Structures are given as C-alpha cells and as structure tokens.
Amino acid sequence: MVGVSLRPAVTMAQRKRQLVSDELTEAALQLMAREGFDAVTVDAIAAAAGVSKRTFFRYFASKEDVVVRFLADMGAGMHAELAARPAAEPPSTALRHAVWVAMAACADGAEHSGRALRVVQLILRTPALRARFLEHQAQWRDDLAVETARRRGLDPETDLYPRLAAGAALVAFDTVLRRWSDSDGAEDPAALTDRAFALLAPALDAG
Amino acid sequence: MVGVSLRPAVTMAQRKRQLVSDELTEAALQLMAREGFDAVTVDAIAAAAGVSKRTFFRYFASKEDVVVRFLADMGAGMHAELAARPAAEPPSTALRHAVWVAMAACADGAEHSGRALRVVQLILRTPALRARFLEHQAQWRDDLAVETARRRGLDPETDLYPRLAAGAALVAFDTVLRRWSDSDGAEDPAALTDRAFALLAPALDAG
C-alpha cells in the first residue's frame, strides 16, 4: 500500500459529506422504489441512512431534490454540447446531438445498473417529481433558446424561432425518454432520437 | 320581474357554494397580486373570504389550485376543437385552431378586465404555479396526441408523430403565451399564434 498524501486533496470532512449524501440517496431510492414516493417520509429516509431529518435537509433542498438531482447535469451538458457544435451545422443536427447528450446519460447509466431507468420511471410516474422534471426542462429550454439564437444571429426577444426550436428539441427528448421508460429500456434510445429529429427537421431547418 | 320557478333549477345551497367559491378566488387573487403567491397563507385567504381554512380545502384541492383553476377548461376546449376540425384539414391547421381556443380564452378575458393577464403572469412567474401549469400541459399533450393519432389513423404506441405533433403545438402555445405575458398583453396573440404555426408547419404537415 502506498501512503496517502500528507496534505490530502480531499479532506476527511469532505469525504464524509460525500458518504452521507450517497447513503441518503441510496436509502431514498430504495425506499421509494418499494413503497412509492409519497409513502416515504423524510424521517424514514433519514433514519434509514442513520442521520436526523434536519441533516437530510442540509444535503437536499426538498424531498423531490434527492431524486431529481440525477437530472442536474443534463441541462448543462446539453447546453455545452450545443455551444460546441460547429456553427455551419444545420439546427436539427446540432440540437439532435445536444439532446443525445442527455439521453445518453440515461441510457449509459441504465446499461450497467438499471438505476437510471428506475429513477426515470419513478420521476415520470410520480406527479410531484414529474412537475420538478418539467421545471428543469423549462429551464433547459430557455438555455437552448438563447444558444440557438446566438448561433443563428437572431434576437430571442423578437424572433419566435429560437424558443420554438429549443422547445421542439425538448419535446423530442421528452417523447423519446417516455417511450424508453414505458418500454422498460427495451427500445433503443439512439434510434428513437434519430427518428424523432427526422420528423422535426423540416421545421428546424426551414428558412 | 318574472317570478322564479317553484322548483328552482339551482338550489339555495348550490348558489351559496358558487358564491363562496367566487369570494375565495377573488380574495386569493387579490392578496397574491399584492404580496406574491408564497407570502399569502391559506388562513389569510380564508379569513379574507370570511370562512375557515378547512372550508377553503373543501373548495380547492391545494393553494395552487385556486389559481390554476382558470386553466381547467382550456384543455377540454382544445381537445374538443381538435376533434371537431374536419378530417381532411392538414394537422398544422387543425392544431392551430385547437391552440387558438386556449389562447383566445386568455386574450378575451384580458380584453375587458385584465384579470386573465394578471393570472397568467402570476402563474408564469411563480415556480410552484408554473410547475402545475406544466403538469396540465403534459396532460393536454397526451389528449392531443391520442386525438391526432385518431385523426391520422396512427398507433400512438408505435408512431412518434402524434406525441411530437401535439408537443410541438403546445410548445407554440407556451411560447406565444409567454410572449404575450412578457409584453403585458401588448402583442397580438392571434398574430403570434399564426407566426408560430407557420414556423412549425413544415414538420407538422410533412409525410
């Protein structure tokens, strides 16, 4: 065994923090998968993780948050991918790649654990969680809209195109995600995404 | 004045029920417009309407409900309009008319009172209300999707088109509504709706 560094990059407290966060998440997902989101109280989650209710809320802003955290990065990933696509690329292609970043995050996580699939199904089937998910989507849409406007040199305040294009892309994402969830992961996300964007392309690339 | 019928179509209790509901709604909107959604407690609304908190929850399922009720009919209206459009009409036209039913409900209410506009602005600017609004939209999307599938003779379980088309129509609705709200009702909803559907038509009518 090699020795640990004298001045560890991550301190003891930071590692413990990560540990507690993981245990809380694990406990929450396990309980919710078994009894449903509403039937599981925060007290029960905290107890299962061996901490107090008060501590739970120091890690997660709400009971929904512990589930919806999984989606946090997807928005940033999509936005970054869109910004990185070549400017000459047609909008339908650029947006398809952006959406695929988010879908791939789900599909990859599902490959080796099925965890992502279960989380997505939990979200889509629980009204409170679906509402949070839709709020995230609305935010992503704003972000994709400003980026699309920038790419096309349009003014998002006067042109309808940026918001419509971003919205259409997220409708594709939502539709594909739902199909993937309803089929228990059987359908191929990549193929579904391609089909969805093929249908939307005439509008995205017009003008 | 003509006499009232001996066996009134609406009983005393029913009229009082409507009265209490109206007073609750009025009190809620007035307080929320002044102090914001979160700052107004259900107790305060009930007190302003002269009833108890318990009674409030006998009329509305939640604090959000008292505001979002305004949107309840729009979904049914859109669905009915879509079902009533001639079968030969291109999808973009049929969906545009369906969406216009919902937009018109907002625009008309705004003409003579400005009430609809204020409610829409309150909804779009309050996260909790916007989430509920998005949930309604998700439901409308399901309804429009099955109706679109029926019109085109498609299977909503295998074809992506119905859900994508319905989603695109609602993206148009959402975009127009937001523009209308952000401009304080200055922009013409009808013109915006036409522009939005003109952009989406190439995808909606393809194939």
Next chain:
DNA sequence: AGCTTCTTGACACCTGGTGCCATCAACGAC
C-alpha cells in the same frame, strides 16, 4: 314539527421545511 341532507367550523394530527443553539470531532497553531 320532525327528519334528512348538505355545509360549516373547530380540533387534532401528519408531513415538509426552516431557524436556532448546544455539542462534538477534525484540524491547525503553539
């Protein structure tokens, strides 16, 4: 008048969520 039905207010209760404070372990300086 007497009976039924609907509505209401009051009360207790559960749960999500926050502010506050005392406590204890980890870390650094001497």
Next chain:
DNA sequence: GTCGTTGATGGCACCAGGTGTCAAGAAGCT
C-alpha cells in the same frame, strides 16, 4: 499535548399545507 477554530450534527420549537373526524346548524321535504 493543549487550545481555539471550523464544520457537521442532532434536537427542538415552529410555521404552513393538507386531511380525518365530529358536532352543530341551516335548507329542504313530508
């Protein structure tokens, strides 16, 4: 090794949304 600081924790009181229950009262019917 000791001391002070920092950060995480737990417990507690508290607020607000929401529900079950029950007794009381008004409206309507016979």
